[in-house]
Every structure is written in structure tokens, then in C-alpha cells.
Amino acid sequence: MTKLTLKDIAKHFSVSVSTVSKSLHDSHEISDGLKSKIRKYAKANHYKPNKIAQNLVNRSTKTIGVIIPNILNYFFVQVLYGIEKVANERGYSIISCISDHSLKKEAMTLDLLSSGAVDGLILSTVASEMQTNKHIGKILETVDNQIPLVMFDRVLDAIECDKVIVDDFQAGYKATKYLLDTGCTNIAIISPIHSTKIGRLRVDGYKQALSEKGFAFDDKLITPIEPKDDLEFILSFILNDKNIDGIMALDEITTVKAMGIIMARGYHVPNDIAIIGFTNGRLSKYVTPALTMVSQHGSYIGETCANRLIDRIENISSPGNFETKVVKTSLIVRESTRKLPMV
Amino acid sequence: MTKLTLKDIAKHFSVSVSTVSKSLHDSHEISDGLKSKIRKYAKANHYKPNKIAQNLVNRSTKTIGVIIPNILNYFFVQVLYGIEKVANERGYSIISCISDHSLKKEAMTLDLLSSGAVDGLILSTVASEMQTNKHIGKILETVDNQIPLVMFDRVLDAIECDKVIVDDFQAGYKATKYLLDTGCTNIAIISPIHSTKIGRLRVDGYKQALSEKGFAFDDKLITPIEPKDDLEFILSFILNDKNIDGIMALDEITTVKAMGIIMARGYHVPNDIAIIGFTNGRLSKYVTPALTMVSQHGSYIGETCANRLIDRIENISSPGNFETKVVKTSLIVRESTRKLPMV
């Protein structure tokens, strides 16, 4: 019992394929008798038009591709959630691919999807700016290939497309300022994303806050880390070397782990060392003490991306004229930082 | 500059489409001169075959659809991760849809995908067994429609297909037994999934453990909760009414929240009340005290589903003969339970 096609139905009633097609589309061109017979038959046999064939004719798939580095990161999950939400509302499906921090996989996915499988793409690239040059070509092919692209969070300046980014400079600034305002004087940064632009922007914000308060910047306080690094070892190094009283960690899991290590070493959080992290997920909220975090509003970012992309897809009109939307962050103050002094 | 097609290339060289096609497939039927000219041209202009058209011809899309209730649940994320991993290894993409606990959305997604968009489906249904009857029809259409289906975790007995499930009975049993063995005598269950079969299986395991130890079962100790419920209120009710010294919560976030509330009310965990939860995610590990959890091995389940499904897809041979694989759980013992007495 292979899949039922228009042709099969046509044969069954000894009519032409187009008659069946029209009946199923409830065309007024077909007599009510035949029409209802055909429709009844189709329903009874669970006829479903073949999407692939329809796509070919309509030159549209009503699906959008999403490529994110990592699905175990709460921020990306939230973005995905936001995308899914509006995509669905607007009649699109999403096909989501995880690049898993691998440039190769990102490239593969990119050209898999850009060959007609989707009507548009949403991408947060894995490429650090160093290794980008070859990779940009890859992405550009996609864009040239006339398929709309929206990048978010980890975007590439060299690519011309719509973008939705976080105000990471301001985020770094706000977080640092808060730490400073609550009495910290020696703030270390632990950055698992040091090779990315957003990582550097946050550090820039940090510097700015420092200098406004008259503190000198000491680059020994910035520690890039890799996934394979032993955080405990690295932290002990920092802690012994400097007189740290504040820590800013650039992703959620690192923040949580760092706090654990610090407390295990006998420091009180926030009195000895105050902590602020990035990405306000569930971990931060339920950990003890609850962590003060920078929220990037992932779901909102996802929604924005999806809306922008679908607008692009549906308004073939718009000639270029790309927009970059920047989304402000919020500081969610909890217990890992001291209270702001009363005024 | 619209998308480059075979036809365009053919026109450019004044040859036929099939010549171009063959060249691009490196057929020996084409002279090396022509072939290399054509291939060079195609490369230079970023020719990419239209997937949709290829799919139509090959009757295969090399993608599999995944429908899960909720992406904010760590278990499902892990499953997704596992699926993605093997799908990728085996040359498939995944198109993932979130049913968001809505039966309607699940049904929509189901027939969206089952109409040729994917070669196979992996599904964890949202349907509780009560409301299932109409819904089963929907799912059956899909199956009848000749597209392979693998269900996992929340499966439906009425559907005949491959399944990958968790040994929830045994999980409930093991968790309860552990609590009993470490001295609990009054164990309450908080179940956000009480209408599902897996929820009931866990409770059955609980009963079994109870009776083996000679404890009577008291169904007042089982509390079903809904997402909208006020957990604090419900818990205070349970805590006041009964002399609880152990709690089993059937998902991760509920476990974490319950522990928070319990501790806020002055109980010591685990000495006054011991806690075991289901789904071993990041939260459980980093919360204080770290939670003892039942791990369902989500990633492994995902891998198993994907392998099974792809085997099905590629062996058109196998005639039916569905398998149900049951995956054992592990108890990850941490600090929210007391230690097992030495023997």
C-alpha cells in the first residue's frame, strides 16, 4: 500500500489528475457530485499532498533553518524557543542543527540547508574572528545564493545581513559597575568565549566601567579558558595571585562551577568574593546562593530573528538595506553580590 | 541573479541538461574536456543542486522529524542531542518540533511532517492516555502512511511501532527502595506527570518497594500537580498533614523547587526529609545540597531512537516486527539523601 497520489485517485475515478487536484482544492469548476465523491475518497484514504512536490512547484518550503553552536547552553535553548514560537505562529517549521562548536560541521550544515531545503536561515556562528576568513566565503555563498540570512549573538561583521545582537559592551559595563558600586575593587574575568567578539565587547565594557571609577586595568585579571581546561586549577592560580573580591564569568555553567570552587575553598560569597555571570538560566536561580546574572533575553532575541527573517522571506521587495537590532541586557540581582548601598 | 540550475549551465555551454548532470556526477560517459570545463564553471558559480528536486526524484529527504513536548526539559534536550549526533553521523538532518504540551500542536506537526517532508519520525507524545482515542487515529494515519515511526519515553500502547522506553517501574522501585533503606518511612510523591503512563509506572514501582518492606500504601501520599499549581501551597499541605521524611518528585524542576521550599520551612535535607528526583540534569548537580536523582540516560535513548529509525528507513525489507527497547535507569546518589548504612 504505497503512498496515495493524485494520479492514483484519478485512476480510481477514471478522471484526470487535474480534476482531482481541483476537487481537492474545492474549485468551483468541478461539479458538486464528482467533487464530493473525490474528496470523500481522499479523506477516507488519508490522502496527503506530497510536500516535496508542492515545494518544488511553489519554490518555497515554509521552513527555516536554525544553526546554533550548542543546545546544552540555556541561552541558545531560549533563542530556539523564541524562534519556534513565532515561526509556528507564522506558519513555518524550523529545522534545527547544532554545529557543536565545530566550524566544519557549521559549514556542512550551511550548504546542506542553503540548497533549497529551507526558505531562510538563522545562524549564530561558531567562527572566532581569527579563523574566519575562509569561512566567511562559505557563508557568503549562502547569502549570494539568494537565501535570506539572519545572524544573532555571534555575528560576523564581514557578512552583510540582518542581525540581532546583544549589547555586550553595555552588559559588561553594567555588571562591572554593579560590582564596583557594591564595593569590589579587584574584579577578575573568566571567559570561555575569549576568541569571540562578544567576549571582547564585554571586556571592553568592563574596562570602561573601571576607568570611569578611576581603576587601572590589569590584563592579568582576564583569564580565557577552554572547555578542556581544569577550572579548579586555573581559579586557584587567580585566587592566590591576586586579591580578588569580584568575579565575572562569561557563561552560566562556568559561573556556577566557579562559585562552587570558590566556596569550597572557604570564601564567603558575596562577602569575600562577589560573583556575576552571564546567561540567566535555571541554574543561576536555584543554586545557593542564587546568582546575580546578566540576562540576554534569549527568547526575545529568537522571536526577533524569526520575525525579521520571515519578513524578508515574504517581502521579496526589500532590496537589501540590512538592519542590526541590538537587544539590551538586564541585570538580575540575586544573592551572589552585595547590596547596593542606600543613598 | 536567480539560483543557478542545470538548465542555466547547459544553456551557457549550449549542451543538454543531461550532459551537465552527468558531468557533475563525474560520469565516464562525458569527455574529460567538456566535463572539466563544466565542473569548473559550476564550482565557480557555486552551483548547488536543488535538494527539493532531488528529493522528489529519489523519494527520500534524508531528514528525520523529531517531536518533543518541551525543550526546556533537560531530559528531552539530551535525547535531542543524542538523536542529532547519530543522525548526523549517518547523513541525516533532523527537523525538530516542539509540541509544547499541546495535543493540537502535536497533531498539526504530525501531519505536516508525515506528508513527505521527512523520511521518518521520532515522537514523544503529549497525549495522556485518557484523551488519546481520537489522537491515536492521527498518529496511525502517519504510520499507515508508510513513514517509519519510533516513539520514546511517552509512548502509546495502542500504536504499533518501534519504541524506546525507560524502565520507569524499576526506576520508581529503586528510588523508593533507596529511600526506605536509608531510613525513610513516610515517602510522598509529587507528580507533574500523573496522567501519563510513565508517571503511573513509577508509582507502581514505589508501591512494590513499599510492600516488600511491609509498608502499607497510602494514596494520600501521592500528589498530582499541574503546571499552574502553587507548589508551595501544595507542599505545605502535604507537610502539615503527614509526617513526611522522604520525597520523590517526578521531574527535575519540581524536585529543585520542592527542595527549596522544604528548606525554607526549616527542614534539614536529608536529615529531616530526604529527596530523590527524576531526570539528572545540570540543576540537580549544582544545587545545594546536590540532589540524588534518577538518570534516564537521555542521550543514549536519543541515539537508540535514531539508529532504530534509520535502520528502518534504509531497510525497506523489514516487514513489521516492531521492537520495544527498554533502557534501565541509574540512581545518581548525591547529598539530598542519607547514606546507606554500612553492612
Next chain:
DNA sequence: CTGTTAGCGCCTTCAG
């Protein structure tokens, strides 16, 4: 009212 034709982009015989 119904059927024929043409075509979406690609692939696969089968002739030339």
C-alpha cells in the same frame, strides 16, 4: 464542467 499541456529541477534509461 473536465482534460490537455507545460513545467518546477533533477535524474535515468535509451537512442543516436
Next chain:
DNA sequence: CTGAAGGCGCTAACAG
């Protein structure tokens, strides 16, 4: 070695 023809399943003019 190259091209023409037919078809995947469906839609959309255009005839009858």
C-alpha cells in the same frame, strides 16, 4: 561521447 525522452507529484494556465 552526447542528447532526447520520460518521469518524480503537483499546480496552473489554457483548451475543449
